[in-house]
Amino acid sequence: MSKNSFININPKTRDKSIKDENFSNTKKETLLLPxxxxxxxxxxxxxxxxxxxxxxxxxxxxxxxxxxxxxxKTINNLNLEKSDFVLTKHEINEFLNLEKKNIxxxxxxxxxxxxxxxxxxxxxxPPNIQIEPTSQCNLRCIMCYQSxxxxxSKSAGFMGYMKLDxxxxxxxxxxxxxxxxxxxSRGEPTLHGELDEFLKYxxxxxxxxxxxxxxxxxxxxxxxxxxxxxxxSLVLSIDExxxxxxxxxxxxAKFEKIMKNLELLKNIREKNYKNSKLMIRISGVKINTEQNxxxxxxxxxxxADEIVLVDYDPWESAYENKxxxxxxxxxxxxxxxxxxxxGKVNPCDYDYKSTLSQWNANKxxxxxxxxxxxxxxxxxxxxxxxxxxxxxxxRCIST
Ligand code: SF4
Numbered sequence: 564m565s566k567n568s569f570i571n572i573n574p575k576t577r578d579k580s581i582k583d584e585n586f587s588n589t590k591k592e593t594l595l596l597p598x599x600x601x602x603x604x605x606x607x608x609x610x611x612x613x614x615x616x617x618x619x620x621x622x623x624x625x626x627x628x629x630x631x632x633x634x635x636k637t638i639n640n641l642n643l644e645k646s647d648f649v650l651t652k653h654e655i656n657e658f659l660n661l662e663k664k665n666i667x668x669x670x671x672x673x674x675x676x677x678x679x680x681x682x683x684x685x686x687x688x689p690p691n692i693q694i695e696p697t698s699q700c701n702l703r704c705i706m707c708y709q710s711x712x713x714x715x716s717k718s719a720g721f722m723g724y725m726k727l728d729x730x731x732x733x734x735x736x737x738x739x740x741x742x743x744x745x746x747x748s749r750g751e752p753t754l755h756g757e758l759d760e761f762l763k764y765x766x767x768x769x770x771x772x773x774x775x776x777x778x779x780x781x782x783x784x785x786x787x788x789x790x791x792x793x794x795x796s797l798v799l800s801i802d803e804x805x806x807x808x809x810x811x812x813x814x815x816a817k818f819e820k821i822m823k824n825l826e827l828l829k830n831i832r833e834k835n836y837k838n839s840k841l842m843i844r845i846s847g848v849k850i851n852t853e854q855n856x857x858x859x860x861x862x863x864x865x866x867a868d869e870i871v872l873v874d875y876d877p878w879e880s881a882y883e884n885k886x887x888x889x890x891x892x893x894x895x896x897x898x899x900x901x902x903x904x905x906g907k908v909n910p911c912d913y914d915y916k917s918t919l920s921q922w923n924a925n926k927x928x929x930x931x932x933x934x935x936x937x938x939x940x941x942x943x944x945x946x947x948x949x950x951x952x953x954x955x956x957x958r959c960i961s962t
Pocket of ligand 1: 893894896910911912913914955956957960
């Protein structure tokens with residue numbers, strides 16, 4: 564059990580998917596349709612884009628055909644197999660927001676993101692890459708590694724800011740190879756003085772450009788920079804609708820300030836960015852049984868397009884958690900890769916002190932890291948049910 568009594572959830576395993584029951588769309592119309600109608604409409608859109616496509620790779624064609632088959636099975640109430648794939652609720656929300664020309668790209672990307680980890684397929688590049696503009700954060704949330712002073716204190720040596728040149732090097736390599744880039748990880752991206760340049764450099768290069776922020780530092784300038792960028796998704800980390808609970812979780816944050824910032828974001832968005840395709844998500848970590856996604860929706864619906872609660876992993880005590888006997892492979896090893904502010908590359912952010920890392924993006928390229936011997940050795944140990952030999956995998960509940 565966590566040392567903090569507000570955390571009363573004690574998960575045994577964690578998979579990273581957003582569960583339908585923890586997702587709520589604030590603009591209910593589309594998801595109120597019977598699911599059969601939604602599935603048919605998605606099926607028809609994919610099919611028609613597929614018919615009109617002429618430059619798909621063989622792999623992409625194969626994956627789209629699997630997805631179309633999966634939809635046929637779903638529409639006819641047949642069981643899906645491990646390699647089948649249909650979109651979940653939050654993906655449907657993204658799908659409905661896509662420009663037509665990006666439909667097949669999105670389907671292929673989501674297939675790789677969701678199904679490659681299940682089938683243990685290693686693509687040339689990870690389906691998603693997390694880039695951390697800074698490891699520094701202004702908050703000390705109770706479920707976060709920032710509450711570990713041996714990580715977040717200045718003298719520990721983990722704090723810093725990414726150089727624009729490093730960001731450019733990474734983007735130059737992955738453009739056209741990786742569809743989804745998330746600016747996030749161990750710190751608060753909006754603390755970076757050059758975030759606007761980071762965003763500008765990514766303009767038009769990715770299908771799923773996302774940024775996570777605790778929203779405490781938003782002001783007019785930052786909001787305009789975010790809303791005028793090519794971000795497809797802006798995630799605001801807020802877990803509670805109640806002031807007392809919010810401040811218990813997000814230590815150093817003030818509820819009134821968050822509400823003020825949400826109001827400002829809403830006003831600027833409505834006034835100047837009415838036609839923007841950007842989706843705003845309010846996303847919290849479910850650390851207490853009382854947190855409820857529908858109640859959050861009622862409270863925050865005017866400020867966001869979707870509300871999500873993600874499953875908790877005891878990140879705050881990653882290196883002290885009890886050694887467990889989980890033998891399942893970790894999906895992160897096939898899905899995402901993390902580049903930190905100093906260029907260090909790590910397979911996950913549970914291991915926030917990068918004990919697993921042997922690479923640096925300043926000198927190594929992303930493709931060779933993802934396919935390196937050492938990365939594959941970690942995967943092999945997971946595959947042969949020996950993750951207990953790896954620190955901190957043996958304490959981690961991620962599957
Ligand atoms: S510590 Fe190991 S098991 Fe946990 S998320 Fe990282 S790679 Fe996966």
